[in-house]
Amino acid sequence: CISGFPAAFAGVWLNSLLPSSLLLFLLGTITIIAGLGALHTWRTLFRFNIETSPHRPELTAATGALAGLMAGLTGAGPVLSIPILITLGLPPFPAVASGMPFQLATSAAGSAANLLHGNINCPLLIPVSVALALGVVIGNRLAPHVPSAILKKTISLFCLFTGFIQCIRTVLQ
Numbered sequence: 056c057i058s059g060f061p062a063a064f065a066g067v068w069l070n071s072l073l074p075s076s077l078l079l080f081l082l083g084t085i086t087i088i089a090g091l092g093a094l095h096t097w098r099t100l101f102r103f104n105i106e107t108s109p110h111r112p113e114l115t116a117a118t119g120a121l122a123g124l125m126a127g128l129t130g131a132g133p134v135l136s137i138p139i140l141i142t143l144g145l146p147p148f149p150a151v152a153s154g155m156p157f158q159l160a161t162s163a164a165g166s167a168a169n170l171l172h173g174n175i176n177c178p179l180l181i182p183v184s185v186a187l188a189l190g191v192v193i194g195n196r197l198a199p200h201v202p203s204a205i206l207k208k209t210i211s212l213f214c215l216f217t218g219f220i221q222c223i224r225t226v227l228q
Contacts, residue, residue, distance in 0.1 A: 056160040058116040059123025059136075063161040066127020067168035073128075076225055082129040083221030089131075090214030093138035093207060104144035114143060119157065126161035127168060138214065147206040148198050155191065 070078060105111055122136035136157055140150035169175050198206060 056119060056157055058119035059126065059157055059161045060164045062120045062123030063127035063164035064168045066124040066129075067165055067172065067174075068127075069124075070128050071172055076228065078129055080222055080225040082131050083218045083223075083225060085125060085129065085131045085135055086214050086218030086221060088218075089135050089138035090211045090216075090218060092142040093214065094211040105140070106144065108143075118143070122157065123161045123164070126158075127165045130165070137210065141207060141210070147203045147210065151194075151198060151206075151210075155195075 105114055108114060118136055118139050122139070125131045125135050137150050137154040140153060141147055145153070166175065201209075
């Protein structure tokens with residue numbers, strides 16, 4: 056959260072300089088990469104585990120900064136941070152649980168910066184916020200009861216599907 060918060064402000068500033076078609080394609084690509092990253096068990100391949108790594112603070116800060124930048128730039132902070140944490144060896148449920156406060160911090164930073172730039176769609180704010188809050192509560196209650204392998208594959212497939220659709224929509228526009 057500490058590294059992601061200021062990076063989200065930088066992402067919103069960068070967002071104002073880039074064309075929306077590039078940002079939408081970037082969002083789709085990031086989502087696909089996140090899905091591919093979460094599908095693979097890099098910890099098994101490289102015997103790496105962020106929980107026991109002596110570089111945990113640096114890796115966590117770098118993940119937060121990158122995801123914060125992407126949160127401000129494209130809104131894809133948690134879409135990126137959760138699969139990165141899974142790829143670095145964190146089990147799916149703790150990765151998702153860690154993503155919640157991170158999402159709150161980067162969302163607050165990104166929202167503040169977007170508010171300053173006049174980019175908030177106020178009529179959509181309340182219905183989307185309520186739906187997201189309900190989804191978080193329901194997901195938090197369901198996730199501990201779902202086997203990690205299924206949760207991991209579900210996250211991966213959802214990222215791959217939505218990223219692919221986003222890239223196709225962007226190219227066809």
